[in-house]
Amino acid sequence: MQCNHGTRIDWVAESCALLAGLTDEFRKTLPFEGFTIGTGIHLEPKTVALLMTLRAGGANVVASGNLGSTQPESVAFLRSQGITVHAAQTTDAVRHAKSLRKVLAERPQLLLDNGGDLFALYLEDPYPGLLGGTEETTSGRMRLWPLRERLNMPILVVNDSPIKQFGENRHAVGQSMLESFMRLTNRSTNGKHVTIFGYGPCGEGVATCFRNAHSLVSVLEIDPVRRLEAHLDGFMTPSRDQAIASADVIVTETGAVGVLTADDLGLIKDGAILLNGGHFPTEIDVQGIMSSPDVVRCRDLEDGALTSLTLRDGRTVTIAAMGHMANLAGPRPLGNSIEAMDFGFALQAKCLERVATGTLNADHCIVPVPRDIDEWVANSYLRLRNQ
Ligand SMILES: NC(=O)c1ccc[n+]([C@@H]2O[C@H](COP(=O)([O-])OP(=O)(O)OC[C@H]3O[C@@H](n4cnc5c(N)ncnc54)[C@H](O)[C@@H]3O)[C@@H](O)[C@H]2O)c1
Numbered sequence: 001m002q003c004n005h006g007t008r009i010d011w012v013a014e015s016c017a018l019l020a021g022l023t024d025e026f027r028k029t030l031p032f033e034g035f036t037i038g039t040g041i042h043l044e045p046k047t048v049a050l051l052m053t054l055r056a057g058g059a060n061v062v063a064s065g066n067l068g069s070t071q072p073e074s075v076a077f078l079r080s081q082g083i084t085v086h087a088a089q090t091t092d093a094v095r096h097a098k099s100l101r102k103v104l105a106e107r108p109q110l111l112l113d114n115g116g117d118l119f120a121l122y123l124e125d126p127y128p129g130l131l132g133g134t135e136e137t138t139s140g141r142m143r144l145w146p147l148r149e150r151l152n153m154p155i156l157v158v159n160d161s162p163i164k165q166f167g168e169n170r171h172a173v174g175q176s177m178l179e180s181f182m183r184l185t186n187r188s189t190n191g192k193h194v195t196i197f198g199y200g201p202c203g204e205g206v207a208t209c210f211r212n213a214h215s216l217v218s219v220l221e222i223d224p225v226r227r228l229e230a231h232l233d234g235f236m237t238p239s240r241d242q243a244i245a246s247a248d249v250i251v252t253e254t255g256a257v258g259v260l261t262a263d264d265l266g267l268i269k270d271g272a273i274l275l276n277g278g279h280f281p282t283e284i285d286v287q288g289i290m291s292s293p294d295v296v297r298c299r300d301l302e303d304g305a306l307t308s309l310t311l312r313d314g315r316t317v318t319i320a321a322m323g324h325m326a327n328l329a330g331p332r333p334l335g336n337s338i339e340a341m342d343f344g345f346a347l348q349a350k351c352l353e354r355v356a357t358g359t360l361n362a363d364h365c366i367v368p369v370p371r372d373i374d375e376w377v378a379n380s381y382l383r384l385r386n387q
Contacts, residue, residue: 009077012045015338017384018346018377019053026057031353033058038108040100040118041136042069042328043087044335048077050345054112054352055083062106064099066114067091068281068321069328091281091324097121110352112136113155115279116143123150132355134158134348135366138169138200139255139279145366154360156351160368163377164344165201172340174205176327177251177277178213184305184320184330185273189213195247198254199226199235202277206251207235218243241267252276252283261285262292270315275326286323305330346377 013020026032037054041047043065055061063078065087075085086102088095100117104125111118111133120143122130132154135141141157158164181189194210196203199221207230211217219230220243231237244250244260244267252259255278262285268274276283290298290309297310301318308318321329328335335341350373354360 007073007077009045009048009074012338013049013052016046016049016342016345018342018380019049019349021380021384022346022349023053023056026053026349026353030058031356032110035110035356036060036062036106036108037110037112037133037352038103038106038118039063039112040066040103041112041114042066042335043074043078043085044069044071044328044333045074046335046338046341046345048074049342050348051078051083052081053345053349055081057349057353059110060084062103062108063087064103064118065096066117067093067096068324069333071333091322110355112348112352113140113144116140119144119151119155120147123147131358132156132360132364134351134355136344136348137279138202141366142255148365151365152362154355154362154364155366156355156360156364156369157366158344158347158351158369161347161374161377163374164347164369167343168336168340169201170205170208172205172336173202173253173277173327174207174209176334176336177206177253177275178209179334180327180330181249181251181273181275181320183332184275184302184326185318187273189215189249191216192248193218193246194249194251195220195243196235197221197250197252197259197283198256198278199223199230200253200255203251203253204230204233206253206277207233210249210251211235215249218246220244244268247272249273249275252278254278254283255280257282258285258288259283260289262288262294265289265292265294265311265317268315268317271318273318273320274323275320276323277325277327279325281323281325284319284323286319289317289319302330343377343381346380347373350376 037059068091070089086099114136194215195218196207218236221227299308
């Protein structure tokens with residue numbers, strides 16, 4: 001038998017069972033007929049499956065990506081399907097913002113946002129007819145929450161669904177950050193001291209996966225209640241200085257800015273590897289660290305997947321993916337598991353469908369996914385797994 005050529009986009013599309021079911025449903029119900037949906041989410045094979053589902057529902061989809069994660073094959077595929085894509089594979093925030101502005105110039109009635117980029121830019125130059133939309137992440141919710149009164153439209157936060165929290169943030173981010181650490185560094189995890197900054201669902205998942213991979217895991221969490229939870233879950237919760245000084249690997253999973261900075265260089269152990277799993281590349285202050293007078297040599301290894309810094313006293317520190325989300329960077333970035341994204345994207349599609357009905361209002365600005373949608377996704381997935 002001669003094998004035909006297929007791609008990862010095919011494999012992902014065939015594996016997204018919830019989205020496949022929704023695509024069939026939307027082809028009949030056409031919930032987005034007459035609407036333009038503007039998207040600002042990582043352009044990679046799993047989001048391709050989501051965007052194709054929205055298109056099957058009648059939407060004119062105008063897509064952009066997120067900073068540093070655009071995959072050219074996904075862009076080429078979407079364009080071949082007639083979807084307008086304004087995106088560059090760039091880590092340049094100015095260039096990225098230009099792509100987002102092009103999406104907004106099409107005046108979409110619905111926005112699918114990831115990190116709050118599109119809604120924040122919309123406020124700089126509002127236009128009539130925007131009904132609302134969705135936000136995917138914790139970081140986006142934190143960014144948009146203070147803008148709530150000005151946004152004044154339904155925006156459903158997919159991150160705040162319990163299914164997204166445990167299905168993606170806890171289980172999938174943990175697995176994919178572990179996979180990415182090994183893929184980017186080819187180093188073992190056994191017996192390594194690993195410090196995780198942040199013990200939200202993502203940090204919890206990462207801590208658990210590294211522990212399951214035989215690492216000695218410490219958690220650094222500023223919220224005492226979550227720190228207690230980490231302690232009861234059996235993780236070490238040392239002081240900040242100890243947690244940094246003892247770590248062979250440090251992972252940031254906080255959604256906060258400047259969690260690790262040049263001021264910490266004095267503490268960092270020789271040979272330590274720094275990885276970020278949080279949404280924005282600002283958790284590790286890479287620019288500040290690289291311009292520190294303590295850094296005397298910098299080597300770019302593996303085409304930017306690893307940056308090795310030599311300090312004045314001879315210690316080395318290696319930063320993965322220049323502080324961008326490690327699980328969407330470097331060679332063959334896979335992101336989170338297909339199943340986890342299928343959950344999240346089914347929630348996205350159902351939430352956008354709900355906003356498109358026009359039955360929500362400004363009281364639904366930055367609120368979690370409606371419970372009936374969570375139940376629909378849970379029941380559909382369990383039915384597919386024959387549970
Ligand atoms: N890599 C991925 O694929 C992926 C997927 C989902 C979410 N995310 C991102 O991961 C990040 C974390 O998500 P989450 O859902 O766990 O968020 P969360 O807000 O529930 O948890 C973050 C935790 O970090 C703690 N924290 C904040 N600043 C800190 C600091 N300076 N030091 C130590 N702890 C600190 C907070 O107290 C909180 O408990 C967000 O940026 C989110 O957007 C990434």
